[in-house]
Amino acid sequence: MQQILITGFEPFGGETINPSWEAVRILPDTIGGYALRKLRLPVSFTSAIRELEKSVRENSPASIVCIGQAGGRTAVTPERIGINLMDARIPDNDGFSPVEAPIDPNGPDAYFSTLPVTAIVQAMRKAGVPAQASLSAGTYVCNSLLYGTLHFLAQNGLKIPAGFIHVPFLPQQVLAKPQPSLTLEQLQTALTAALETIAAALS
Amino acid sequence: MQQILITGFEPFGGETINPSWEAVRILPDTIGGYALRKLRLPVSFTSAIRELEKSVRENSPASIVCIGQAGGRTAVTPERIGINLMDARIPDNDGFSPVEAPIDPNGPDAYFSTLPVTAIVQAMRKAGVPAQASLSAGTYVCNSLLYGTLHFLAQNGLKIPAGFIHVPFLPQQVLAKPQPSLTLEQLQTALTAALETIAAALS
Amino acid sequence: MQQILITGFEPFGGETINPSWEAVRILPDTIGGYALRKLRLPVSFTSAIRELEKSVRENSPASIVCIGQAGGRTAVTPERIGINLMDARIPDNDGFSPVEAPIDPNGPDAYFSTLPVTAIVQAMRKAGVPAQASLSAGTYVCNSLLYGTLHFLAQNGLKIPAGFIHVPFLPQQVLAKPQPSLTLEQLQTALTAALETIAAALS
Amino acid sequence: MQQILITGFEPFGGETINPSWEAVRILPDTIGGYALRKLRLPVSFTSAIRELEKSVRENSPASIVCIGQAGGRTAVTPERIGINLMDARIPDNDGFSPVEAPIDPNGPDAYFSTLPVTAIVQAMRKAGVPAQASLSAGTYVCNSLLYGTLHFLAQNGLKIPAGFIHVPFLPQQVLAKPQPSLTLEQLQTALTAALETIAAALS
Numbered sequence: 001m002q003q004i005l006i007t008g009f010e011p012f013g014g015e016t017i018n019p020s021w022e023a024v025r026i027l028p029d030t031i032g033g034y035a036l037r038k039l040r041l042p043v044s045f046t047s048a049i050r051e052l053e054k055s056v057r058e059n060s061p062a063s064i065v066c067i068g069q070a071g072g073r074t075a076v077t078p079e080r081i082g083i084n085l086m087d088a089r090i091p092d093n094d095g096f097s098p099v100e101a102p103i104d105p106n107g108p109d110a111y112f113s114t115l116p117v118t119a120i121v122q123a124m125r126k127a128g129v130p131a132q133a134s135l136s137a138g139t140y141v142c143n144s145l146l147y148g149t150l151h152f153l154a155q156n157g158l159k160i161p162a163g164f165i166h167v168p169f170l171p172q173q174v175l176a177k178p179q180p181s182l183t184l185e186q187l188q189t190a191l192t193a194a195l196e197t198i199a200a201a202l203s
Numbered sequence: 204m205q206q207i208l209i210t211g212f213e214p215f216g217g218e219t220i221n222p223s224w225e226a227v228r229i230l231p232d233t234i235g236g237y238a239l240r241k242l243r244l245p246v247s248f249t250s251a252i253r254e255l256e257k258s259v260r261e262n263s264p265a266s267i268v269c270i271g272q273a274g275g276r277t278a279v280t281p282e283r284i285g286i287n288l289m290d291a292r293i294p295d296n297d298g299f300s301p302v303e304a305p306i307d308p309n310g311p312d313a314y315f316s317t318l319p320v321t322a323i324v325q326a327m328r329k330a331g332v333p334a335q336a337s338l339s340a341g342t343y344v345c346n347s348l349l350y351g352t353l354h355f356l357a358q359n360g361l362k363i364p365a366g367f368i369h370v371p372f373l374p375q376q377v378l379a380k381p382q383p384s385l386t387l388e389q390l391q392t393a394l395t396a397a398l399e400t401i402a403a404a405l406s
Numbered sequence: 407m408q409q410i411l412i413t414g415f416e417p418f419g420g421e422t423i424n425p426s427w428e429a430v431r432i433l434p435d436t437i438g439g440y441a442l443r444k445l446r447l448p449v450s451f452t453s454a455i456r457e458l459e460k461s462v463r464e465n466s467p468a469s470i471v472c473i474g475q476a477g478g479r480t481a482v483t484p485e486r487i488g489i490n491l492m493d494a495r496i497p498d499n500d501g502f503s504p505v506e507a508p509i510d511p512n513g514p515d516a517y518f519s520t521l522p523v524t525a526i527v528q529a530m531r532k533a534g535v536p537a538q539a540s541l542s543a544g545t546y547v548c549n550s551l552l553y554g555t556l557h558f559l560a561q562n563g564l565k566i567p568a569g570f571i572h573v574p575f576l577p578q579q580v581l582a583k584p585q586p587s588l589t590l591e592q593l594q595t596a597l598t599a600a601l602e603t604i605a606a607a608l609s
Numbered sequence: 610m611q612q613i614l615i616t617g618f619e620p621f622g623g624e625t626i627n628p629s630w631e632a633v634r635i636l637p638d639t640i641g642g643y644a645l646r647k648l649r650l651p652v653s654f655t656s657a658i659r660e661l662e663k664s665v666r667e668n669s670p671a672s673i674v675c676i677g678q679a680g681g682r683t684a685v686t687p688e689r690i691g692i693n694l695m696d697a698r699i700p701d702n703d704g705f706s707p708v709e710a711p712i713d714p715n716g717p718d719a720y721f722s723t724l725p726v727t728a729i730v731q732a733m734r735k736a737g738v739p740a741q742a743s744l745s746a747g748t749y750v751c752n753s754l755l756y757g758t759l760h761f762l763a764q765n766g767l768k769i770p771a772g773f774i775h776v777p778f779l780p781q782q783v784l785a786k787p788q789p790s791l792t793l794e795q796l797q798t799a800l801t802a803a804l805e806t807i808a809a810a811l812s
Contacts, residue, residue, distance in 0.1 A: 075381065080692070083744070085721075108717055112692075112694075128375060128378070129378075135744075136744040171333055174277070175331070175333050175334070176335070178278065179333075180277045181383075286518075313487060315491075338489070338545065480787050481783075534781060536783050537785075577737055580684075582734060589794075591794075
């Protein structure tokens with residue numbers, strides 16, 4: 001059975017959980033005829049992409065879907081584009097804090113996600129979960145992983161649909177803060193709808 | 204068995220559902236040893252309070268908890284105070300649109316909720332649902348119902364704990380809008396925690 | 407010449423300026439036939455109201471207008487009501503941090519501002535400055551000063567129009583933060599329009 | 610004297626003014642040794658870029674700075690990147706409403722602004738105006754103009770620094786709305802600081 005690689009991140013920024021990994025690890029083992037290979041990545045500009053590349057080389061997935069936390073957003077937000085820029089407000093979990101630096105000085109300025117973003121948004125909404133396409137994955141590790149993945153695939157001539165989906169805070173992260181959240185069940189529903197859409201487009 | 208009166212509102216403002224009534228109608232029949240009397244109120248400055256007063260006279264509830272929608276909020280928000288002011292941005296469902304008018308020209312400026320607001324907020328958070336005390340119920344029908352209820356009880360010398368809890372949009376109301384929401388299950392959990400807290404304080 | 411008492415606050419919460427005092431101190435000496443008595447108050451639950459009462463006793467002003475900072479707001483916001491509640495997220499400048507305590511255990515729940523709030527909002531907008539009536543002055547020193555002032559006047563049978571106006575951050579407070587602000591010139595224009603409206607209503 | 614081309618837009622979306630053009634037209638005739646050529650562009654996916662290209666061909670400016678309105682932002686926001694995507698929530702002033710379409714099917718996914726974005730942000734803040742670099746110019750006419758300009762320059766081998774700066778609403782657009790704004794004087798100060806920075810970098 002062919003695989004879809006789906007990644008989440010470890011916690012960062014003082015949080016004890018990361019909704020991206022919480023949501024990924026409870027997904028079923030197969031969706032739409034594809035086995036899900038789940039990978040928990042470090043919040044590290046350098047290691048996250050290296051571990052993803054290793055998994056892609058070893059497992060030749062049919063598609064790659066990276067998940068990350070975007071605190072403050074109200075909806076699940078598939079990203080449209082990754083840009084060739086690192087700019088960290090807080091150090092990553094390795095203590096690395098790049099300021100306005102390119103990810104690859106020789107890379108193009110940006111890559112569009114090669115996932116069917118609009119179809120994914122519509123499938124999530126149809127499943128009852130607020131969803132919006134996003135035009136910026138920021139300049140932290142999430143964006144670097146998105147750009148890095150698409151750059152790696154382009155440089156190696158690999159035609160694997162790949163992209164990134166940001167998820168909001170979980171309720172337990174904002175019990176006493178005026179910040180929006182979605183439940184773990186909502187994230188699971190949304191990611192399942194996304195993966196079914198991706199699987200259907202692969203076939 | 205003694206009753207707790209809990210009210211929700213019909214839809215308004217172009218919405219086809221009102222999360223307040225959706226949440227109230229799925230609550231169990233009894234909580235903490237009290238029967239829940241559920242009442243669906245019209246979004247009407249004049250009729251909502253009249254129907255509530257009628258129910259209180261007929262059923263002598265041990266406590267009164269009114270629920271309403273506050274679109275745009277991220278959490279369940281028990282209100283601290285109702286004020287003697289009507290000011291409608293949009294007409295109520297009777298077409299009534301008061302501008303900066305007192306609810307009762309002879310009433311006091313405001314009444315504090317007599318529910319245990321802080322204990323309710325803590326119980327909701329303990330149950331896993333984002334919650335905050337709110338300092339304003341606005342100047343629309345929700346506030347009029349809160350003020351009207353407390354004013355009615357004061358004028359009739361009734362020592363019945365009473366108050367108001369605002370709930371956010373449901374996900375289906377904001378599927379394609381950048382607005383926060385909580386699920387129906389979260390509202391049910393939060394209101395159950397609130398009612399258990401109220402019941403415990405009554406005993 | 408009769409006086410209007412207008413107060414601003416000293417800085418707090420880590421800020422080095424307080425836009426309320428910056429705006430008050432540059433107002434002219436007279437507006438609409440009234441001398442402005444300007445008073446800079448400490449951010450203290452106990453001292454702010456004491457200093458205001460002292461000034462009222464000594465100077466018998468025709469009206470009282472207190473100004474305070476409401477960081478995060480986009481407009482100048484005259485407050486409609488002060489409530490009998492102190493609840494401090496951060497200690498005041500005396501280190502006092504009341505939690506959910508009444509200002510006066512024997513006082514009424516709230517007092518409406520006795521300034522012409524709606525006319526003030528309209529005058530500010532006509533002068534070109536974004537303005538909105540606000541339904542909550544919070545539960546910090548600003549609200550305590552508003553409630554305390556109206557309570558003091560009520561208890562002493564003084565028919566002096568009094569109220570509170572919140573102002574947003576100044577630009578220099580948010581140069582690198584995604585927070586709204588208004589310029590000092592805008593605050594000056596708005597407060598001048600407010601004072602002219604108040605003066606006209608007194609005559 | 611060499612020129613800097615600076616453009617603003619006509620009103621759109623029901624507004625009667627566009628702060629971008631209001632700010633551009635009051636700039637002085639020269640800044641930092643460069644003559645400012647001011648151009649008012651239509652809010653049109655097809656015509657805006659055509660008029661800009663015509664002006665560039667005729668006048669060979671040393672730099673190109675396009676200004677547009679981003680309602681809801683709190684600061685002046687130089688854009689980092691333009692992307693090869695048109696997606697209109699509302700029709701442009703020609704009635705054209707592209708949905709998820711490339712600007713140029715053969716163009717790269719995106720171009721970074723070639724203006725000194727970070728230096729511009731710092732200069733604006735130093736001049737006292739809130740400023741932030743932005744990671745998305747949206748998918749409406751502003752982004753199309755930014756992408757189109759950089760694409761035109763790249764295709765023609767023109768090494769002209771070019772980019773886009775979004776400005777918030779003016780106060781008169783939000784007198785009665787809870788939306789942030791900056792004054793025309795603040796926009797003028799910010800754009801002057803930007804142009805001085807650009808001029809200094811050119812020399």
